[in-house]
Amino acid sequence: MPIACALALAVAGCGSQSSASDGVHRTEHGSSAVAAPASAERATPTGTPLYARLSSANAGGDTGRALTAVLGGATYPGATGIWVGCEGTASTAIYRLAGEFSTLTGALGLQPHTPEELQVRIEILVDGQSRFAQTLDRDDQPAALAIPLAGAASLTVSALATDGRCTPAGTPYGAIGAASLT
Numbered sequence: 263m264p265i266a267c268a269l270a271l272a273v274a275g276c277g278s279q280s281s282a283s284d285g286v287h288r289t290e291h292g293s294s295a296v297a298a299p300a301s302a303e304r305a306t307p308t309g310t311p312l313y314a315r316l317s318s319a320n321a322g323g324d325t326g327r328a329l330t331a332v333l334g335g336a337t338y339p340g341a342t343g344i345w346v347g348c349e350g351t352a353s354t355a356i357y358r359l360a361g362e363f364s365t366l367t368g369a370l371g372l373q374p375h376t377p378e379e380l381q382v383r384i385e386i387l388v389d390g391q392s393r394f395a396q397t398l399d400r401d402d403q404p405a406a407l408a409i410p411l412a413g414a415a416s417l418t419v420s421a422l423a424t425d426g427r428c429t430p431a432g433t434p435y436g437a438i439g440a441a442s443l444t
Contacts, residue, residue: 309444312357312366313342317416319355321345324434326355326419331437333371333404338439342368344421346382346435348428352420359443363411368441370396371404376435380426384436387418397424404439411443 316326325345331338347353372382378400386394386409393409411417421436428435 308367309442310363311340311342312368312417312438312441312443313340315357315359315417315443317356317358319345319353321347321353321355323432325353326357329433329437331439332373333369333437333439334402336369336404336439338369338437341437341439342419342441343434344384344419344436344438346380346421346423346428348423350422352383352385352422354418354420357417357419359411359414359417361413361415363414363443365444366407366409366411366417366441367444368407369404369439370394370398370407371402371437371439372398372400372435373433373437374400375431375433376400377426377429380428380435381424382421382436383424384419384421387420388414389416390418398436400435407438407441 311328313326313328319326323345324343327343328340329343331341331343333341344355345353366386370384376382376399381397381399383395383397385392386407388409388411394407396405
């Protein structure tokens with residue numbers, strides 16, 4: 263085992279997630295044909311991190327970039343951040359895929375610092391076609407993603423506040439934990 267990985271394993275589990283002690287209760291907002299409650303077993307990174315394929319973004323902050331996120335009480339080092347558009351325009355991040363991947367997997371959710379009343383509509387488009395859309399709040403459990411990508415050139419993640427008020431934040435409200443392209 264390389265020294266860097268051994269050190270990372272001792273500190274953060276070398277890409278694995280660790281559970282926090284506070285529980286989160288699931289509520290239903292919106293619908294999706296490809297979302298299910300995430301679990302530690304289903305959200306383990308196995309391929310190329312999504313953030314490694316960021317092409318462009320229209321938001322400030324860490325949208326589309328690697329960060330450590332807490333989703334549903336689990337910590338995800340190397341998550342992909344999702345900045346939320348709070349002024350009536352969705353924040354978007356575009357990832358170049360170049361037909362190299364078959365699936366995007368991960369755990370999609372909002373972090374604990376998200377304002378309590380804020381609701382966020384997150385949509386994932388593959389080559390311009392919607393493949394996932396759901397409205398989330400901070401008390402929702404993360405949704406497990408398994409989005410088909412076969413032959414796709416690009417993937418777009420957009421996020422828009424649909425209810426409630428945003429407050430200043432140093433990190434994105436949303437994230438995809440263990441976001442992996444395989």
